[in-house]
Amino acid sequence: MFEFDIKSVVTSVEKASFTWRSPSNIALVKYWGKSDPQIPKNASISFTLKNSYSETKVDFLKVADQNSVSFDFFFEGSKKDEFKPKIAKFFERILPYCPYLNQYHLTISSKNSFPHSSGIASSASSMSALALCIMSLEKAITPEMQSAFFNQKASFLARLGSGSASRSIEGPLVVWGNHDGIPGSSDVFGVPFNFEVHSNFKEYCDTILLVDKGVKQVSSTVGHQLMFNHPFAEERFKQANNNLSKLSEILQNGDFKSFISIVESEALTLHAMMMTSDPYFILMKPNTLEIINKIWSYREENNSKICFTLDAGANVHVLYPKFEEEKVLQFIEDKLSKHCQKNHYICDEVGQGAQLVS
Ligand code: DP6
Numbered sequence: 001m002f003e004f005d006i007k008s009v010v011t012s013v014e015k016a017s018f019t020w021r022s023p024s025n026i027a028l029v030k031y032w033g034k035s036d037p038q039i040p041k042n043a044s045i046s047f048t049l050k051n052s053y054s055e056t057k058v059d060f061l062k063v064a065d066q067n068s069v070s071f072d073f074f075f076e077g078s079k080k081d082e083f084k085p086k087i088a089k090f091f092e093r094i095l096p097y098c099p100y101l102n103q104y105h106l107t108i109s110s111k112n113s114f115p116h117s118s119g120i121a122s123s124a125s126s127m128s129a130l131a132l133c134i135m136s137l138e139k140a141i142t143p144e145m146q147s148a149f150f151n152q153k154a155s156f157l158a159r160l161g162s163g164s165a166s167r168s169i170e171g172p173l174v175v176w177g178n179h180d181g182i183p184g185s186s187d188v189f190g191v192p193f194n195f196e197v198h199s200n201f202k203e204y205c206d207t208i209l210l211v212d213k214g215v216k217q218v219s220s221t222v223g224h225q226l227m228f229n230h231p232f233a234e235e236r237f238k239q240a241n242n243n244l245s246k247l248s249e250i251l252q253n254g255d256f257k258s259f260i261s262i263v264e265s266e267a268l269t270l271h272a273m274m275m276t277s278d279p280y281f282i283l284m285k286p287n288t289l290e291i292i293n294k295i296w297s298y299r300e301e302n303n304s305k306i307c308f309t310l311d312a313g314a315n316v317h318v319l320y321p322k323f324e325e326e327k328v329l330q331f332i333e334d335k336l337s338k339h340c341q342k343n344h345y346i347c348d349e350v351g352q353g354a355q356l357v358s
Helices: 081-094 099-103 123-141 147-161 163-167 220-225 233-253 256-275 286-302 322-339
Strands: 015-029 044-062 070-075 104-112 173-176 190-192 204-209 307-310 316-321 345-349
Touching: 015 123, 015 163, 015 233, 015 256, 015 307, 044 123, 044 163, 044 204, 044 233, 070 081, 081 123, 081 147, 099 104, 099 123, 104 123, 123 147, 123 163, 147 163, 147 190, 163 173, 204 322, 233 256, 256 307, 286 307, 286 316, 286 322, 316 322, 322 345
Parallel strands: 070 104
Antiparallel strands: 015 044, 044 104, 044 173, 044 345, 173 190, 204 316, 204 345, 307 316
16 A cells, blocks of 8 residues: 655645546445544445536645645535535645645635536545545646556545545446455555456446435434444444455356345345434435335346445435346336436446546
């Protein structure tokens, strides 16, 4: 592993501007439970998405040395001071690793490809995009930087903003969290799944059914805390690591049936954890269950490989191999879209990771 902390840096870069597009990701084995500083209680793995991304531009202007990072934040063209505390906390956390930031004023402008308040978590895409802009500055200051270091440190910084953001730098499959079966895996950054993936899982679609576009009932910060003193926590963390071992084999041998059973079980277990915590929550809505039941019937009747997963909310991610796309999209339009708010769903697929725009 590389050393990420730096003492102090003399920078001759007076001004710079970088724009990164960074995608969201969907976990197959879920991260739910962490300790300080953003250390996951179990390893997780996700598909990196393609069409759901944040695009973030940061203008860096050299100023006199300060004690904290000076910045302004704009979201979709308007200044948004209400987001500043979360970003300020992120800067505080990463400052020991990026001390040069104290010498700049940052103007951050961000937007998402998916509609605001669609219920899609934007912390993974937005925090990874911001981390990448900072790494671009670091690379401008230290041009000899290798790309492996760049990606690893970007993931390391992104994780300090939001755990799942560590899995958004690269693609198509990323593991975050130390796991015996995944060489190079780490609790402090995500690594690409480094085994040969079977062709069955090379091209996968994720259609996100927007069942509830409201503000999250349980923020992820509160959610992860529910795993402290949770009666089933230790078993859950073990189960997740076992599921990752199994999924690693499955991704290599192409076994659709086992893939479906682990992915759906992971989603339901995440929700089971929330239903059995103190306080307890039910984040699924009646339409979530309607959709799940229809997916199961469709799979049975059509010998399909379709399955679902869930985040910490009511929306349903419908996963299926690309070769089923036409038929499944018809099924979604005909039978599932009516269970979505305003019939709204987002068509996404597995992608290769973040891109530098300029
Ligand atoms: C249910 O990454 O949003 O989506 O680290 O507190 O920012 P923080 O949490 P966050 O948690 C994501 C939880 C999840 C499962 C997953 O993506 O693995």
